Amino acid sequence: xxxxxxxxxxxxxxxxxxxxxxxxxxxxxxxxxxxxxxxxxxxxxxxxxxxxxxxxxxxxxxxxxxxxxxxxxxxxxxxxxxxxxxxxxxxxxxxxxxxxxxxxxxxxxxxxxxxxxxxxxxxxxxxxxxxxxxxxxxxxxxxxxxxxxxxxxxxxxxxxxxxxxxxxxxxxxxxxxxxxxxxxxxxxxxxxxxxxxxxxxxxxxxxxxxxxxxxxxxxxxxxxxxxxx
Numbered sequence: 371x372x373x374x375x376x377x378x379x380x381x382x383x384x385x386x387x388x389x390x391x392x393x394x395x396x397x398x399x400x401x402x403x404x405x406x407x408x409x410x411x412x413x414x415x416x417x418x419x420x421x422x423x424x425x426x427x428x429x430x431x432x433x434x435x436x437x438x439x440x441x442x443x444x445x446x447x448x449x450x451x452x453x454x455x456x457x458x459x460x461x462x463x464x465x466x467x468x469x470x471x472x473x474x475x476x477x478x479x480x481x482x483x484x485x486x487x488x489x490x491x492x493x494x495x496x497x498x499x500x501x502x503x504x505x506x507x508x509x510x511x512x513x514x515x516x517x518x519x520x521x522x523x524x525x526x527x528x529x530x531x532x533x534x535x536x537x538x539x540x541x542x543x544x545x546x547x548x549x550x551x552x553x554x555x556x557x558x559x560x561x562x563x564x565x566x567x568x569x570x571x572x573x574x575x576x577x578x579x580x581x582x583x584x585x586x587x588x589x590x591x592x593x594x595x596x597x598x599x
Contacts, residue, residue, distance in 0.1 A: 377440075378539060378571050379405035379428060384437035386423055386594075397423045399594040401437070405587075407538075410565065410572045412582035414599065415591035421575040422543055424591065428573060429462055429541050430454035442538060459488065463532030463570075465561075467544040469524040471516040471531075477503060477523075478512040481531045488535075502530035506560050522553035526560060533564055539571040546581065558584070 386398040397420045405411055415421045426432045427439060430446045431454075439446040442461050446454055471480045478499050485495035503512055506526040516524055525545060532540055545561070546554030558581060565572045574585060582588050588599035 376406045378407040380440045382438040384434045387435045401596045408569045410585040411587045412574045412585040413589050414582050419591045420594045421591050425541050425575050461538045463537035463540045465528050465532045465542040465545045467547040469528050473516050476513045477527045484535050502534050506530045521549050525557050542574045
């Protein structure tokens with residue numbers, strides 16, 4: 371199956387099941403979804419509805435039990451983990467609710483990490499990371515460790531780290547879930563500003579309807595079934 375010129379992601383009849391003892395649990399059921407290049411998408415749903423599982427599949431971190439996933443022309447579900455990792459490195463930035471910063475690295479070193487994993491020179495990685503931290507308002511916090519940063523500052527480090535490789539798509543999992551309302555709003559303003567300036571496709575998993583309202587397309591996931599809001 372080929373993607374339409376405007377499509378960046380297509381999911382076709384996805385299902386995901388997991389074993390629990392002697393029984394099988396259905397997490398996602400017959401999910402189909404099309405996301406355009408540069409589109410902002412919110413996936414709403416209560417805890418346990420399958421939102422994070424769907425995001426994990428879109429990011430190639432897992433494969434579905436049945437169905438097909440296409441990302442930027444590549445069919446993810448037929449690739450092995452090494453091949454999917456290469457596609458993630460080329461196309462995807464992740465932002466997590468729990469920030470996922472390494473505590474022994476400074477803000478600058480955390481943002482440099484994706485470049486250093488790809489063996490990009492230290493000089494280039496440092497210059498790029500410095501610039502991205504400035505863009506998220508942390509130019510004066512380069513050498514602070516995560517424990518020395520507020521929750522909102524840590525999440526802005528996470529945003530800078532996600533954008534440094536200039537990904538084609540950002541996948542964000544409850545990225546304001548650990549922040550108070552005011553701080554969460556500030557973080558999302560930074561997120562949408564960068565998304566617009568870099569024309570990045572954005573998929574947010576959230577339970578926050580106000581946040582979802584900022585996106586061009588909204589879906590509700592309930593008991594593994596995806597519907598348009």
